[in-house]
Amino acid sequence: MKKENRTVVYDDALRVEAYRLEGTRQPFPNHFHEYYVIGFVVDGERCLSCKNREYHIRRGSIILFNPGDTHACVQSGDGAFNYRGLNISKSTMLDLAEEATGKRELPKFSKPVIPAGGDPGGHDAEIACYLCLLHEMVMEGISDFGKEEALLFLILALIQNYGQPSPDRVPECPREIERACEFIRQHFQERISLDQICRYAGLSKSTMLRAFTRSKGITPYRYLETIRINEAKALLQKGVLPVEAAMRTGFSDQSHFTNYFTSFIGLAPGAYRDIFSDRDGERHGA
Numbered sequence: 001m002k003k004e005n006r007t008v009v010y011d012d013a014l015r016v017e018a019y020r021l022e023g024t025r026q027p028f029p030n031h032f033h034e035y036y037v038i039g040f041v042v043d044g045e046r047c048l049s050c051k052n053r054e055y056h057i058r059r060g061s062i063i064l065f066n067p068g069d070t071h072a073c074v075q076s077g078d079g080a081f082n083y084r085g086l087n088i089s090k091s092t093m094l095d096l097a098e099e100a101t102g103k104r105e106l107p108k109f110s111k112p113v114i115p116a117g118g119d120p121g122g123h124d125a126e127i128a129c130y131l132c133l134l135h136e137m138v139m140e141g142i143s144d145f146g147k148e149e150a151l152l153f154l155i156l157a158l159i160q161n162y163g164q165p166s167p168d169r170v171p172e173c174p175r176e177i178e179r180a181c182e183f184i185r186q187h188f189q190e191r192i193s194l195d196q197i198c199r200y201a202g203l204s205k206s207t208m209l210r211a212f213t214r215s216k217g218i219t220p221y222r223y224l225e226t227i228r229i230n231e232a233k234a235l236l237q238k239g240v241l242p243v244e245a246a247m248r249t250g251f252s253d254q255s256h257f258t259n260y261f262t263s264f265i266g267l268a269p270g271a272y273r274d275i276f277s278d279r280d281g282e283r284h285g286a
Helices: 089-100 125-140 147-164 174-187 193-203 205-216 221-237 240-250 253-264 269-285
Strands: 003-010 016-024 029-030 036-043 044-052 053-057 061-065 069-077 083-090
Touching: 003 125, 016 125, 029 089, 036 089, 036 125, 044 269, 053 240, 083 089, 089 125, 089 205, 125 147, 125 253, 147 205, 147 221, 174 193, 174 205, 174 221, 193 205, 221 240, 221 253, 240 269, 253 269
Parallel strands: none
Antiparallel strands: 003 016, 016 083, 029 069, 036 061, 036 083, 044 053, 044 069
């Protein structure tokens, strides 16, 4: 039997608590929290009751508890329960809602469970994507602004789909978006923040994230990572070692660089560099 394991990480920059439950079998009696809970089921099945309604949750289910929502859950089936979650205080959520929507109002989510794919009414792929990405970045201690970006997009999607009415139509802001791109290209080697980009472009975070994504087809953080990866490719082609390429292109550490490079290019940085080293050797041999 797999040993139960619980891991909790508090992110000071985001003011969000992330936690991971592995191999959990214990029941949780009826209770409530004073904070928001956003989570997703990685594996296992449970019977969840929330505000006198019963839900069957399984792999892919997303959980949304408002502060004060009473809930309980018990094991269903033989497999242990693996779960990832975020706890967000009301004060932090108030700030996030304002940043994401421009309205300083606490959201009240309309449903406690977004069903897994294949279930009636499930699966919200956009929310699952942002939630998984954000949770992984917090647990791994990633410090780039992509973490804040993922959190704001997550809150915006949750409010739009399961909370208060959608924000107003996204303005295009072409000049401001080009200024944001200019700032990113000029400072990609540095540890830049979303605040810096927004100040330089003259936009709020809410407008920046939505208008940038609409204009460029990718988020500001993905744009930054693309710039960094392209610069790293050029360095590796010249024979620069991966560790130096990571440092010179603004990645926080070698592991972060390797993961991103591999996901973008399909090869590890060292393997990519070797391609060009082999070509140089063949030319010299010829």
